Amino acid sequence: MAARNAFDELWGTSRGRKAREGFESLAAWMAEISATELDRRQQAAEAAFRTLGITFSVYGEADAAERIIPFDIIPRIFSAGEWARLSEGLEQRVRAINAFIGDIYGERRIIADGIVPADIVLGNPSFCVQVSGARPPHGIYAHICGIDLVRTGADEFFVLEDNARTPSGVSYMLENREAMLRLCPELFDIFPVQAVDTYPDMLRDTLYSVAPKRVRDPVCVLLTPGHFNSAFYEHSFLADNMGIELVEGRDLEVDDDVVWMRTIEGRVRVDVIYRRIDDAFLDPLLFNRDSLLGVPGLMAAYLAGNVSLVNAPGTGIADDKAIYSYMPEIVRYYSGEEAKLPNVQTWRCREPEALQYTLDNLDSLVVKLVDGSGGYGMLVGPTASRDEIERFRAALKAEPHRYIAQPTLSLSTVPTVTEKGLIPRHVDFRPFVLSGADKVSIVPGGLTRVALREGSLVVNSSQGGGTKDSFILRERPEGEPAGSS
């Protein structure tokens, strides 16, 4: 269904006849390279990832131990112009997200003004009542956002999801680029690709900028659940590249509302914690009492203003899918402008009319849990079985407020290496937006996820998705020849 009419990132709507303007040399490269050579490079990439140990585990699988995410060597390319427009929209959206979080944990003007209904915020399981009234150092909440974008046409980009808790995947962006530089160096001669390896420095600057104000040489650490976590590779990768300590909960202690880490030289005071642990596990005294991952007393230290948590606790409210449906209004409310990046049309099943519409059109819609992620708890109507549809129908009737529905989008495609040669597969894109004390910064790149199964629209790695490198091209200074091809 979808693939046949989908917009292709390389071919546009020409169905393989004519490459989009500026991308002709990629088409030429693809035509020139033999299938055997592509296969060889593809395998070399996989071997390199395995040696590096860039692995992840899939929950609910018996041999959950260590699979690698499939990597595809045909890159996805953004022109300089496309990227400029996206960046503007991303910055606008993330600024609004931070303003929104600050508002609902503070004055709640947006509720008082009737833009967003009170119950959808205050009654939301993602609303963190424990931090209500608290203001983090510098007033930034979602320091790191991964905004999932999809594309359906030459100028049609949509935000599919805002990830404002602890978005992951940035290490794949960086390692995919390393792999491409090794395996397809010629592509970097053809295209003026912007570097992504500045990300660790940008992140480091962001972390240091949000330290509590009185500190002169802040100590930053990355808090991981430990090496059995599926994203541990990324945690260690980032800590290593930023030159900060990678700590587990047991390495930290809180004394008199101050956070310390245990070192061979005794205790060292900690000022900023880039935590890759969910809110619920941060502090057993305040949240999940059985959690061994967190640090008792951490929230008290945070509320006392003695430590910055990145992202701040409570940001989950902003990436809740029920709140998502209000994002265009939220952006307008705080920025005074129309959202530059539109939402995907969304039916809130808590509203009777929307529920009815959803129930009537289950076989053509995508239905999602408002608090689900990772592709779990999701119905893709057009490809679902009768059974699945009926299961969702029952669930929707029982708890309509837990669901939203969206049209099945014809996601754009990128040619991908398959057993039958280079064939278009659907992709999405996750850029990473950093909000520090004084600026918003976006590394020119992101994670392109690809649904490797034919016709599949689900790109999550836990559901058989893979990744690609994403080239963001530089503006060519006038007079420079367009590549060597």
Added chain:
Amino acid sequence: MLSRTASNLYWIGRYMERTEFTTRLIEATIRLNSLTRDAQSNQAWRSALAVVGETKGFERSGENLSAFNVSRYLSLAEENSNSVRGCLNGARDNARAARNSLSREAWEAINRAWLSVSGRSSPGGAQAALNLVEAIKAETLGFEGAVARMLRSEGYWFLRLGSVIERADNTARLLDVKYYLLLPEGEQIGGALDRDQWTTILHTVSARTAYRHIYPDALKPWLIADLLIFRRELPRSLSASAAEAVQLLSDIGERTGRQGQADRLVRQRESKLLETDIRTVFQRGLHQYLQRFIRENAEIDQAIATQFRFG
């Protein structure tokens, strides 16, 4: 540096050293076994188990003592936490947790070594076992090379500290068991010299040619003991390991600005080694001497864990 990270690194050092030692032991034992006139007695494999302190462990596994079974037990057995597989599991687990304190090359060497055993269930015959040994030796050498290129800071020092503590233990055990087997008590030292057996010892600590360079004499048991205990030129000797432990702890102390019980113990050990020679050792009894050394080494290990709050 985090105390936990220091502990991870120390244990990576210990496990990788033990991996290499056990690998070399298997290699040397295969060699010895093929040279032995009475290969069926499996004496060589029996003593290999004794060297790594796994005689009882192997008995518990319920298998009969054969070259294949012991070689499997030492290399791949899941139930033996000291097998090459067990050591590499331990090294890799610690390496994953302390990933950011290892260079990429060091991590890759550990991971590759682990991958080379992770899919295997049987070492196969002597030739296949030797191939496996070669593969792992290459990775442990690669690991040492990668470590040698690391920044000289806490990460490097704790890795090396784990290595030298493990190394001292391994060499002492090897010498103790082999000497005891070859020269049962009461027998005249320098009596029945079984050249192949002695060569095996040197082989295990990669010192076959080293002996030739240091001593003009033919292989003599007490000179082999002298080499393995006192000669600093040999990196695996007790003396070299002891000296390196002193140096590493003092490097760490200089960085952290504090010293403790571990520093005192390693310095004591070193000065005792300097005051003793091989004649005195034999007069007092080699076995007793080595047993005490092994005990003191374990005390140093404990003192390190306490001093740096390994927890």
